[in-house]
Amino acid sequence: MSKFGENILITGANRGIGLALVQQLVKTDGIKHLFACCRNPDGAKDLIELQKTHTNVIPIKLDVEDDQTIQQAYEQVTNILGTDSLNLLINNAGVYEEDGGSCDHPDRTAFQKSFDINSNGVVMVTAKFLPFVQKAADQKQRAMVANVSSETGSSGRAYKCDFNLVSYGMSKAALNYYTKMLSEYFKDSGIIFVAFSPGWVRTDMGGPNANLSPEESTSAVLKTLAGLTIEDSGRFMNRYGETVPY
Amino acid sequence: MSKFGENILITGANRGIGLALVQQLVKTDGIKHLFACCRNPDGAKDLIELQKTHTNVIPIKLDVEDDQTIQQAYEQVTNILGTDSLNLLINNAGVYEEDGGSCDHPDRTAFQKSFDINSNGVVMVTAKFLPFVQKAADQKQRAMVANVSSETGSSGRAYKCDFNLVSYGMSKAALNYYTKMLSEYFKDSGIIFVAFSPGWVRTDMGGPNANLSPEESTSAVLKTLAGLTIEDSGRFMNRYGETVPY
Numbered sequence: 001m002s003k004f005g006e007n008i009l010i011t012g013a014n015r016g017i018g019l020a021l022v023q024q025l026v027k028t029d030g031i032k033h034l035f036a037c038c039r040n041p042d043g044a045k046d047l048i049e050l051q052k053t054h055t056n057v058i059p060i061k062l063d064v065e066d067d068q069t070i071q072q073a074y075e076q077v078t079n080i081l082g083t084d085s086l087n088l089l090i091n092n093a094g095v096y097e098e099d100g101g102s103c104d105h106p107d108r109t110a111f112q113k114s115f116d117i118n119s120n121g122v123v124m125v126t127a128k129f130l131p132f133v134q135k136a137a138d139q140k141q142r143a144m145v146a147n148v149s150s151e152t153g154s155s156g157r158a159y160k161c162d163f164n165l166v167s168y169g170m171s172k173a174a175l176n177y178y179t180k181m182l183s184e185y186f187k188d189s190g191i192i193f194v195a196f197s198p199g200w201v202r203t204d205m206g207g208p209n210a211n212l213s214p215e216e217s218t219s220a221v222l223k224t225l226a227g228l229t230i231e232d233s234g235r236f237m238n239r240y241g242e243t244v245p246y
Numbered sequence: 247m248s249k250f251g252e253n254i255l256i257t258g259a260n261r262g263i264g265l266a267l268v269q270q271l272v273k274t275d276g277i278k279h280l281f282a283c284c285r286n287p288d289g290a291k292d293l294i295e296l297q298k299t300h301t302n303v304i305p306i307k308l309d310v311e312d313d314q315t316i317q318q319a320y321e322q323v324t325n326i327l328g329t330d331s332l333n334l335l336i337n338n339a340g341v342y343e344e345d346g347g348s349c350d351h352p353d354r355t356a357f358q359k360s361f362d363i364n365s366n367g368v369v370m371v372t373a374k375f376l377p378f379v380q381k382a383a384d385q386k387q388r389a390m391v392a393n394v395s396s397e398t399g400s401s402g403r404a405y406k407c408d409f410n411l412v413s414y415g416m417s418k419a420a421l422n423y424y425t426k427m428l429s430e431y432f433k434d435s436g437i438i439f440v441a442f443s444p445g446w447v448r449t450d451m452g453g454p455n456a457n458l459s460p461e462e463s464t465s466a467v468l469k470t471l472a473g474l475t476i477e478d479s480g481r482f483m484n485r486y487g488e489t490v491p492y
Contacts, residue, residue, distance in 0.1 A: 067354055103424070103431055106369045108313055108362075115361040116354075119416060123352045155419075155482075155492035158426040166427055170365060173401075173423035173492075174416040178349070180404040181412055185349055236401075246401035246419075246492045 002030035003226045005087020005142040007132075009077065011064055011125060012093030014038035016203030017148060019046055020214030021090060024222055026054040032084070035077055037062035037093075039069075064093045064121025074128045086132035087141055088225075091122040092148040096205045101167030111167045118171035122147055123178060130191075137190030146225055147179050149195040149236065156245025176236050176246055183234030192228055195236045196221060197244055248276035249472045251333020251388040253378075255323065257310055257371060258339030260284035262449030263394060265292055266460030267336060270468055272300040278330070281323055283308035283339075285315075310339045310367025320374045332378035333387055334471075337368040338394040342451045347413030357413045364417035368393055369424060376437075383436030392471055393425050395441040395482065402491025422482050422492055429480030438474055441482045442467060443490055 008025060012018040013036035022036050023046075034057045036047050041059035051057045058080065062073035077086075095117040100107025126145060137143035151157055152165050153172025179195040186193070198217045200210040220239040227241065236244045254271060258264040259282035268282050280303045282293050287305035297303045304326065308319035323332075341363040346353025372391060383389035397403055398411050399418025425441040432439070444463045446456040466485040473487065482490045 103369065103373065103428060106366075106373050108366055108370055111366045111369060112358070112362060115365070115420070116358060119361070119420075120352075120354055120357045123349065123357060123412070123416075124354055127349065127352050153423065155423045155426045158423060158430050158480075166369070166424065166431075169427060170369075170420040170423050174361070174365075174420040177399065177401045177404060177416050177419035178412065180401045181415060182349060184404050185412075234404075 001141070002028045003142070004028065004031070004144075004222075005136060006030065006032040007035075007081060007084055007086050008033070008088040008090070009035040009037060009086055009129060010090040010092055011037045011062060011121075013059075014040070014044035014047055016205060017198050017201055017214055017218060018090075018092040020218040021092065021222070022047065022050065022057060024215070024218050026050065026057060031056055033058055033080060035060050037073060039063045062125070064125055065116055067124055070124055070128050077129070077132070081132065085136035085139060085141060085143075086129060087136045087143060089126065089129050089133055089145045090148065091125060091145070093121060094118045094148060094205070096168045098164055100164075102164035103166040106167070111170070114167040114171040115174065118168070119174040119178065122175055126182070133191055134189060140190075143190055144192040144194070144225065144228065145182065147175055147193075147195045149175050149179075149197055151197040151238065151244055154236070154244050154246065173246075179236065180234050180246070190230065192230055192233045194225075194228060194232060194234075196224065197238045199239050247387070248274045249388070250274065250277070250390075250468075251382060252276065252278040253281075253327060253330055253332045254279070254334040254336070255281040255283060255332055255375060256336040256338055257283045257308060257367075259305075260286070260290035260293055262451060263444050263447055263460055263464060264338040266464040267338065267468070268293065268296065268303060270461070270464050272296065272303060277302055279304055279326060281306050283319060285309045308371070310371055311362055313370055316370055316374050323375070323378070327378065331382035331385060331387060331389075332375060333382045333389060335372065335375050335379055335391045336394065337371060337391070339367060340364045340394060340451070342414045344410055346410075348410035349412040352413070357416070360413040360417040361420065364414070365420040365424065368421055372428070379437055380435060386436075389436055390438040390440070390471065390474065391428065393421055393439075393441045395421050395425070395443055397443045397484065397490055400482070400490050400492065419492075425482065426480050426492070436476065438476055438479045440471075440474060440478060440480075442470065443484045445485050
């Protein structure tokens with residue numbers, strides 16, 4: 001079993017940070033199933049290519065905005081896992097609404113979409129898969145839910161929102177709160193709940209001017225996640241594990 | 247001019263904390279217009295009754311979920327204000343989704359509604375009326391945007407969510423973040439932006455077991471708001487003005 005456990009599920013795994021997480025994780029021995037969820041697995045070229053050399057990578061259709069696909073993904077994962085548990089759930093799928101997401105000329109639809117993907121999507125996916133993670137905790141295995149957040153969602157560090165970042169920041173602030181709430185609600189579950197900021201990364205979302213490559217970000221993230229204990233549950237942190245204020 | 251200025255707008259003013267705020271404010275001298283916004287002003291019996299003795303109370307139709315009513319309210323207020331400004335905007339309208347708003351059996355629609363009223367509604371209303379508040383600040387008058395939040399929305403104090411409080415808490419956490427963001431974005435505007443928790447109040451939302459009457463809560467709130475300065479902008483506080491962590 002790897003330091004993350006045998007079975008891992010990642011949303012938004014076809015590109016950006018999600019894909020980089022999968023690409024890093026396949027280098028780790030002892031991972032039995034790496035459920036790489038995305039909206040359109042048939043078009044996920046990088047995942048399909050990776051699957052040729054790493055048969056533990058399993059692309060799964062899951063759109064965090066669509067509860068029916070969450071249910072279908074759940075059934076598919078259930079069939080594959082059998083009596084196994086899920087050791088790590090990484091809620092990575094997210095959106096950044098560039099148009100209409102600012103506070104001076106807000107568009108309600110942009111705000112709704114930000115919340116529905118970055119906040120509600122995580123709530124729905126987590127509720128569905130948490131029993132599998134609980135099973136890992138009950139078996140004294142590694143059990144963790146890691147939510148990909150952003151320092152932009154830190155009220156303590158809220159800064160001048162030059163780049164239409166308000167809807168994104170609000171949805172991540174809600175996600176951070178949710179993570180903390182889960183850690184309280186399931187305090188005695190043995191599951192580690194954390195929210196982390198991967199940094200500003202050169203992805204479709206982060207843009208070409210970001211200061212980190214996906215590899216730089218995710219290698220730091222995974223090193224941090226591997227070292228977390230139950231004492232860290234409820235924390236909001238950067239990729240190095242340093243605390244970010246809520 | 248009152249300690250809050252001459253012109254005030256409150257959303258969700260037909261009942262609960264909103265109504266109690268109006269009932270307290272009419273006791274204050276020097277208020278020219280008290281725009282009491284609600285979804286159905288024709289059915290707002292208490293407001294209509296109050297208007298008989300206090301002609302400065304002006305019921306206005308405004309549903310924070312419906313951008314068209316926000317626009318219509320804006321036009322109505324514009325006509326009444328003329329060249330006047332708005333000194334205080336209290337974003338009070340809110341919802342608590344009792345069913346499906348918890349983290350163990352979440353219903354996406356309940357979460358969407360919480361965000362759309364408690365978070366997006368405030369964004370849309372504030373964007374529309376902020377130019378009036380800015381005008382007050384530009385004229386060196388009192389200028390404040392006060393968002394009714396909840397300690398339930400404090401990540402720093404997130405607690406075991408026995409009562410389906412997750413969707414509510416997430417939406418208030420997003421609101422708190424928005425308030426902080428506004429204070430940064432409009433740092434040099436002269437406008438005070440704050441989020442405050444009114445406490446647990448015996449309203450339709452708070453229920454009969456809450457420890458505060460609407461009068462007890464809102465008299466403390468208004469005393470606090472009256473004493474705030476620009477140095478307080480960006481703070482999240484309880485009804486006594488004591489800091490609540492984000």
